[in-house]
Amino acid sequence: MEWDSPLYSAVLESFDRTAAIMDLDPNMANRLRTPERALIVTVPVRMDDGTIRNFHGYRVHHNDTRGPCKGGLRFWHDVNLGEVAALAMLMTLKCAVVGLPYGGAKGGVRVDPFKLSNDELQRLTRGFVQSMFDFIGPESDIPAPDMGTNERTMSWIMDTYSQMRGYSVPAIVTGKPINLGGSLGRRDATGRGVVYAIIEAAKVLSMPINSGTRVVVQGYGNVGEAAARKMAKLGASIIAVSDMKGGIWNPAGLDLKKVNEWVKQNRFLEGYPEAEAVSNEDLLRIECDVMIPAATGGVLTEELAKNLKCRIWAEGANGPVTIGGDRVLREREDIFVIPDVLANAGGVTVSYFEWVQGLQAFFWSAKEVNQRLYEIMKKAFHEVYAVRQNRKVDMRTAAQVLGVQRVAEAMKLRGLFP
Ligand code: GLU
Secondary structure, eight states: OTTOSHHHHHHHHHHHHHHHHHTOOHHHHHHHHSOSEEEEEEEEEEOTTSOEEEEEEEEEEEEOTTSSEEEEEEEETTOOHHHHHHHHHHHHHHHHHTTOSOEEEEEEEEOOGGGSOHHHHHHHHHHHHHHHTTTOBTTTEEEEEOTTOOHHHHHHHHHHHHHHHTSOOGGGOSSOOGGGTOOTTHHHHHHHHHHHHHHHHHHHTTOOOSTTOEEEEEOOSHHHHHHHHHHHHTTOEEEEEEETTEEEEOTTOOOHHHHHHHHHHHSSSTTOTTSEEEOHHHHTTSOOSEEEEOSOSSOBOHHHHHHOOOSEEEOOSSSOBOHHHHHHHHHOTTSEEEOHHHHTTHHHHHHHHHHHHHHHTOOOOHHHHHHHHHHHHHHHHHHHHHHHHHHTOOHHHHHHHHHHHHHHHHHHHHOOOO
16 A cells, blocks of 8 residues: 555554444545545755755645644655655544544655755745645645744745745744744644643542652653653653653753753753763653653554553654554553643644634734643543543543544535535
């Protein structure tokens, strides 16, 4: 199948299990097993040295039954169609789990963004938007940041699309800078949402969050840094964090202000003086109360899942577990899993707020954004938790049941065309 990839197999495996548990109509299950459409493009970019390089880009619409397709755009060295398709499917479920009027999409370009200059990245982004011009739109498919993209990338997308349309279209993309119609609170939204989900999990587990709560964060990027900062604000002790090169570990707790200062000066965590170095793999073996994977997919293998020593596993990243890792997690009753489609849904939720604010040209205060985000995360958490209790399934399956139920119901209401 054209979507074959480890992540697509993992997502399908849990979808099939969910469909069986729900007794989902096989016609609907079949429809949901593959995306609705995909665009594959090659974008030629003139590099700073005058040579021309071709980059491969993808945009996948998994399902738009509940509304326009929504999902991030990643610039990463190993992006491929299968991975993007799996991530698009996760977006369909994520939007449904938190009740947003969106379907799921994802896009990406196979590029190492750290190896391109600012000008090269700009030309690549603009070229990619031009190739996708008819495939995206404020009412059909709204991109957003993901791994390797940020506010700067979103500004170029907004500008290119607007230039081609002939007028300003802020609602074409979310995750924009505030001055271009971005939403207050969007930058921290994913990390903040992860913490809101952890707060609710701690409540049902009767687990206090205080200075005795040890937190480990894999991936100290946009999601991981914000989640660590918010957990520290609640009084928790952040004992280890990592980035692409590896991690730093201090059982007595890291001073995040100093860590951030170090990253500002040195770009990577490597060499940070007040901690021990630890590999990304060994980081997942550290004993802690809350483990937040917020890096890339497929990091928790079967072996690592068996050795995981945490009470809460909160997925800031999309698809962080392998099929084997997930199987082990399902059997481990000592670990409470907050699955990706729930835990990291804060990002797309505030993207939705940004889109709504942009369409109305009326903007909210940070307090309003964060309050509404908390309400949505809290409600979604307890809805998923209720499915878990009622059906006696694990949290990932419960989240999938809720998401699939909402999408399937919408499909039924709309019927089959023609
Ligand atoms: N890339 C983020 C995600 O995976 C955000 C998507 C969005 O805001 O549309 O959920």
